[in-house]
Amino acid sequence: MTITMVKAPAVSISGLTVAYKTDAGELPAVSQVDLELAAGTITGLVGESGSGKSTLALSLLGAVQKPGRVTAGSVVVDGIGDMAKLAGEELRTVRGAKIGYVFQAAQNSLNPLKTVGKQLLDLGKAHKVRDLKGLLRHAKDLLDRMGLNADRVLDAYQHELSGGMRQRVGIMFALVLNAHVLVLDEPTTALDMITQANILQIVRDVHKEQGLTTLVVTHDVGVVAEVAHKIAVMYGGRIVEHGPVTQVLAEPRHPYTRGLIHAIPRLTGDISAAKALPGTPPTLGTIPKQGCVFRERCALRMEVCETVEPPAQRMLDGRTVACHAVKEGAA
Ligand SMILES: Nc1ncnc2c1ncn2[C@@H]1O[C@H](COP(=O)(O)OP(=O)(O)OP(=O)(O)O)[C@@H](O)[C@H]1O
Ligand SMILES: [Mg+2]
Numbered sequence: 001m002t003i004t005m006v007k008a009p010a011v012s013i014s015g016l017t018v019a020y021k022t023d024a025g026e027l028p029a030v031s032q033v034d035l036e037l038a039a040g041t042i043t044g045l046v047g048e049s050g051s052g053k054s055t056l057a058l059s060l061l062g063a064v065q066k067p068g069r070v071t072a073g074s075v076v077v078d079g080i081g082d083m084a085k086l087a088g089e090e091l092r093t094v095r096g097a098k099i100g101y102v103f104q105a106a107q108n109s110l111n112p113l114k115t116v117g118k119q120l121l122d123l124g125k126a127h128k129v130r131d132l133k134g135l136l137r138h139a140k141d142l143l144d145r146m147g148l149n150a151d152r153v154l155d156a157y158q159h160e161l162s163g164g165m166r167q168r169v170g171i172m173f174a175l176v177l178n179a180h181v182l183v184l185d186e187p188t189t190a191l192d193m194i195t196q197a198n199i200l201q202i203v204r205d206v207h208k209e210q211g212l213t214t215l216v217v218t219h220d221v222g223v224v225a226e227v228a229h230k231i232a233v234m235y236g237g238r239i240v241e242h243g244p245v246t247q248v249l250a251e252p253r254h255p256y257t258r259g260l261i262h263a264i265p266r267l268t269g270d271i272s273a274a275k276a277l278p279g280t281p282p283t284l285g286t287i288p289k290q291g292c293v294f295r296e297r298c299a300l301r302m303e304v305c306e307t308v309e310p311p312a313q314r315m316l317d318g319r320t321v322a323c324h325a326v327k328e329g330a331a
Helices: 052-059 088-097 116-127 132-145 150-155 165-174 193-210 223-228 245-250 255-262
Strands: 011-022 024-039 042-046 068-077 099-102 181-185 211-218 230-235 238-244
Touching: 011 052, 024 068, 024 088, 024 238, 042 052, 042 193, 042 223, 052 068, 052 099, 052 181, 052 211, 068 255, 088 099, 088 116, 088 181, 116 132, 116 150, 116 165, 116 193, 132 150, 132 165, 132 193, 150 181, 165 181, 181 193, 193 223, 223 245, 230 245, 230 255, 238 245, 238 255
Parallel strands: 042 211, 042 230, 099 181, 181 211
Antiparallel strands: 011 024, 011 068, 230 238
16 A cells, blocks of 8 residues: 555635636636635535536636636645646646546547557656656556556557546546546546446545545536545535535535435435426526526525525534525534
């Protein structure tokens, strides 16, 4: 087992707003988000499609692409600084070396024209790694640990690898430079249950052994239940609930979290009790400009929800909930 002396860094996201330019003007996909990823924890970020999960994940890497931009707030990584302010060479060095990431749809993000081994050497050279043999050894070790035949994988092109293998290769690339923050966007989507369980196990093991602070983005609350310590629930670009996984899943407080959890029979164990959340999530153009973004679908809707955006309130058990119908300290 690798014993690491470097302490996992904390990540503090404050007042973060990320907007995309559209025909209807610049519209926020992430609004005023405050989120702390405590050092050494795995946080699962959940929410329906379009809620802003990938946009938030990209801002951790300073990788929001045009037509998007960070319009307010900061993403401070311990020991690095504000990712929203880094640029150019400095940003390229930090990405990969300090913050490892696997993008959504990473299954298709390998270069189809180069073997995995060649791409690994390119990565090493881009990051000015002197000991390329050591880098190769480290990559092989990671691939072995993920149950892959390392020599075969390094000699392979993307099309020679299955979806599950590509996903593990992506995780290897994210970790091979010894990053201490790991961002995985939908690491198990489109994989069968056994491959999914295997990959989540690897994420848990490597997270612990290498001393990481990890963010796992997923639309699947089951994945969070399996892998994460903390859960952050996103809706319409806001974090509506954030807290310890066991508490939040056992007793969700925000009506959206409740809806998400009750929609999943395998969490409640009772298929007949599973209830789909009514309605559909908003798009950039239809996110309400004022008041609570969830009110259209909310059974607890009150007058105040029309005009006042609910602030994140800290509950007695340490979680935060942004809902007018949930009382402060009521946990
Ligand atoms: N390049 C872009 N240009 C314009 N709008 C964008 C762009 N990328 C994302 N959006 C919009 O921003 C919002 C948030 O998108 P994002 O991809 O962050 O959501 P997500 O929660 O990751 O969704 P999914 O679960 O489908 O991956 C969506 O309404 C999306 O349409
Ligand atoms: Mg996404």
